[in-house]
Amino acid sequence: MYEFYAPTKIIFGEGCLSETIPQIKKMGATCALLVTGRSSTASSAGFKSLCKELDAGGLRWAHFAEVSADPETTIVDRGAEIFRAKGCDAIIGFGGGSPIDCAKGIAASVAEGRSIRDFVGTGLAFSAPVSPLVAIPTTAGTGTEVTNAAVFTVVDENGHRSKKGTSSQFYFPRLAVVDPLLHASxxxxxxxxxxxxxxxxxxxxxVSRFHTPLSDMYCLEAIRRIGRSLRTACRGSGIDAVAGARSDMAMAATLAGVALSQAGLGMVHGFAHPIxxxxxxxxxxxxxxxxxxxxxxxxxDAGERLSSIGQALTGKSGISAKESVRAIARLGRDIGIPENLEAAGVPETYFENILTDALSYRRRKASPHAFTDAELRALLERMYGGNVEA
Ligand SMILES: [Fe+2]
Incomplete structure (x- = not known):
């Protein structure tokens, strides 16, 4: 038995940003909180046109522009205060994963009437439906515009920083506006x-233990599009082929977001979060x-599934699991990804803390291999200075 729940309405296509206002009006909203980072996104042409259209549509709005990467829970609290103070009844996350996750956190904490901190890493579940939540991604990656997950940084009393994922059915945005033109910059x-x-x-x-035939379909289609388009999308703008590739990547990120909400993630994320x-x-x-x-x-443990991944990525049949791994490593190299953590400048001094945090990763059980603690230690050692081709 399995279930599949993906309730977000998706509007996709170049220029679809202009559909946002009529959709928000249909939700009965009168005042929207716009959540963005501090960076250039807030001064981008896309964001300015969204603000203009809100005005033209007679909707009030307030702007919370304080989101940093992987927002700390205190930032979510500040956003929730502004939401209440301005009398907002809808929320729009505009930007990369961080502003959209922050918007989810604000919506949930307002609905619950308590700080998001109470829910992060504590096991406490959300129980209240949120105000209309709209996600407008400006990167093609996180897929958070269609997921039930949001990641926040918790800083404890000793200054130790950890990234904690939270999930809730109330996090699914009501609407995702995926406009590849917003990714062009x-x-x-x-x-x-x-x-x-x-x-x-x-x-x-x-490869998750919780995959289903439905989530598989989303994964393979996402991998296919990434295999054929990521290299081209990385060539910068001003080239005709790049627009099509960007569109492919935007769709791939959304498809993968749908899949991860159903099937979960694994130890790549288990290590990437503490790092x-x-x-x-x-x-x-x-x-x-x-x-x-x-x-x-x-x-x-997952040889056959890894082969299928390689076949979807390269478009070639008869790819072995090992060749799939090499194809992914080659793709990374081609677009400038360092070959290991040492090459990326991650100091060795963090090793033990990264490992400790990864051992308690909440989705560890989704991995198709039940890694022992010793295996995860050996894996992190390889990720630091190793070469996957060796
Ligand atoms: Fe991720």
Whole structure:
């Protein structure tokens, strides 16, 4: 028996941003909180046109522009205060994964009437439906526009930083507006890192112990599109083929997001979260480095599934599991991903803390191989200084 629940309405296509306002009005919203990062997204043409259209549509709005990467729970609390103070009744996350996750956190904590901190890493479940939540991604990676998950950084009293995932059926946005034109300003390095995040979602969901025939379909289609388009999408803008490739990547990230909500993730994310929280290495980049190492370790348990991944990625049949791992490593190399953590500048001093955090990863049980603690230690050693081709 299995279930599949993906309730987010998806609007997809170049220029579809302009559909946002009529859709929000249909939800009965009168005042929206716009949640963005502090960076260039908030001054982008896409964001400005969204604000103009809100005005033209007679909707009030407030702007919370304080989201940093992997937002701390205190930032979510500040956003929730503004939501209440301005009398908002809808929320729009606009940007990469962090502003959208922050919007989810704000919506949930307002609905619950308590700090998001109470729910992060505590096992306490959300129980209240949230205000209309709209997600507008400007990167093609996290898929958070269609997921039931959000990641926050918790800082404890000793200053120790950890990234904790939370999930809830109330996190599924009511509407995802996926407009590839909004992705056109991504620099190649961001396209590469976020694209590899999407690939990691599709691979981990595909080999997950909780995969289903339905989630498989989303994973393989995402992998196929990434295989044919990520290299081209990383070539920068101004080239005709790049627009089509960007569109492919936008769809792939959304498909992989649907899949991960159903089937879960694995130890690539289990390691990438503490590495990101402690060293600041971008989430997609961490995943991109770790993915071939974890796949390699899964060959004895998930060989057939890994072969299918390689076939979808390369479009060739008869690919072995080992060749799939090599194909993923080659893709990473082609788009500028460092070959291991040492090459990415992750200091050795974090090793024990990264390992400790990874051992308690909440989705560890989704891995097709039940890694022992000793195996995860050996795996992290390889990820630090090893070469997956060796
Ligand atoms: Fe991810």
């Amino acid at each position: 991504m620099p190649p390095s961001l396209t590469a890192a976020t694209g590899m995040d999407a690939l990691t979602h599709a691979v981990e969901a595909y 990101g929280a402690m060293t600041g290495l971008a989430h997609g980049l961490a995943n991109a480095i770790l993915l071939p190492f974890v796949m390699n370790a899964l060959i004895p």
